[in-house]
Amino acid sequence: MKFNITFIFVALLFIGCKSPNKQTGQDAKSGATKIVNKLHYSKEKHLKNVKQLTFGGDNAEAYWSSDGSKLVFQANNKAWGLQCDQIYIMNASKPLDSTEIPQLISTGKGRTTCSYFLPGDSTIVYSSTHLVSADCPPVPKKEDYGNKYIWPVYKSYDIFIADIKGNQLKQLTFEDGYDAEPTVSPKGDKIVFTSTRSGDLELYTMNIDGTDVKQITFELGYDGGAFFSPDGTKLIFRSSRPKTATEIKEYKDLLAQGLVQPTNMELYICNIDGSDLTKITNLGNANWAPFFHPSGQKIIFSSNHKSKHSFNLFMINIDGTGLEQVTYDTVFDAFPMFSPDGTKLIFSSNRNNNGTHDTNLFVADWVE
Template sequence: MSFTASVLLVCTALTAQAHGGGGERPLSAEEVAKLESKHITNVRQATFGFFRAGEGYFSPDGKSIVFQAVPNLPESIFLKPRPNQYEYQIFTAELAPGAKPKRVSTGEGACTCAFFAPDGNSLIFGSTHLSPSPAAPKSAAYGRSGSRYRWSFPEGMDIFQADLNGEIIKRLTDADGYDAEGSYSPDGKQIIFTSHRDGDGEIYIMDADGKNPRRITHAKGYDGGPFFSPDGKRIIYRSDRKGDDLLQLFVNNVEGTDERQLTDDKSVNWGPYWHRDGRHIIYATSRHGHSNYELYLMNVDTKAEERITFHDGFDGLPVFSPDGKQLMWTSNGRGTDRNSQLFIADFTLDPAPQTASNR
């Protein structure tokens, strides 16, 4: 799941890692491959040539992706910084050899959280391009005490619909404050998103044309990063209910009346995403250290879970392809690039573990 030189939006890739590790010995490439091979194989880098890239999502047909990235800039530009040069913009790319990414955001302001419409003909993303000044006031922010990362919620961030050529079709939100983290329902009739319009980060569902927003969460503390289940009957999201900067995972129905907490520990658990079977989610956790986020698979009904990634460094913002056979996520330790890039692997869903792990 846009940042300036020092702050990150809620959906971004945590490329600035917190200090402190989990005390684990970094594994060799052979050890990592062996441990990860139960679920992921054929790991390959999907984005290249960006200063950083992350938070990617597959198109409905699985043949392309949409993601946020900061382009590499000519050295001369760094001698005279331009506004927003470190902010994310939105790009699409076909998953084919030699395919070149195409920017579909305006190039102004900060952008985040893009998502394809189920018909594949358009997409949505959050953007501040109507008020792109880096000096614009900020609303609330999320960050861990003593860490190097901080997620901000910029005033003027709204959700926009654009076609695949980057032409803005419609501004979908215009409330005060921050509106972003949007994704579609499986039938394309609704969008779920996070908003600060009522003074706290809460989850809302609106019609796909931006009409009839209704609030789903009502507890104090940030709630965000929501996604509909494949059958459209449940939602998954992250929350900082305790106000301790330790995000936990929740599942609920679309009416907001059947909330159930999935994690409750001393880790940051975030970026949950549904598998197509509607029973499993994948998410990132800091339980192995705030400089070593790893991916875990969980059965949302039993809370049984299993570790998926074992590579030293950041692995986060995981998503499945529509057919559930591929996994894409953001990593800053796997490729030759120093900063975060997207990676894709073939994915196999083995039978879930039978008992929940001890927390």
């Protein structure tokens, strides 16, 4: 789970406009102010021809097929009969209409996250809790933890392969504990994922058939949301790194309960064997959902370092220089991914949602 999209309901306050391109005053219930309801902001010079692909519910972590024609994503939409996230596939160029339910990839049971196309685009790797229970696992109540944002790291997550018709083909992980967040190398040979099998949340790689598992991070903290570079030689990921005695105790105590508090994270880059580990941001707050620019020399990511109440997309060089803001929505932009040919960007956003809590998928032409 690269950052559960329910974060936006816990950590942020929302209001949207009923009328396009206008702002509202303060909402008495939420306390939020001036949320703009629109597809595209004038400062977003890297985006052109922004198109909304989904219209309702929570839709996030959309990733392209290698031929650029399809998207696999996770969704929680009560209109589709869902109570928590499941994995779906859709046409990358055709928006869903209001009554259309796309092809279900996961089982429809338990909770799922983090799907990705495998080589050939006919199979999907994803994470799910369905083997332990058909029910959605319980979500911790923030009031039980001092109203802090707490994210469950369900030990019932394992990693599976299904085909694009939803036929379940293979289970890849069998360890006790959290195994999730798989993504696939452009070379088609490796999967990177996050696991608690060592007692901490670390990154691992394995062959696409689940063999040859290797641990590649070893420092205390939550290492996750990893993606390969375009040439398959490096990984970009986000991590918490508790340092003080108080931070370390809090992190360990929460993890022992299957919980984390992922609100202070920075980005790291390393070789696929874990060598040459380098921290590339030091911005504060939560910096996450990183993905390589097609050049392999920049990273696009989501961050609230400028305002705790607003996540936007930013770009930075792999040496940590040249920070640039890419999106300017007033609530939430995240989960960016460049199309395989580098001409388009898919991302999730709370923009243009008519004052609801909906998170939708948006695609845009990329302008250098």
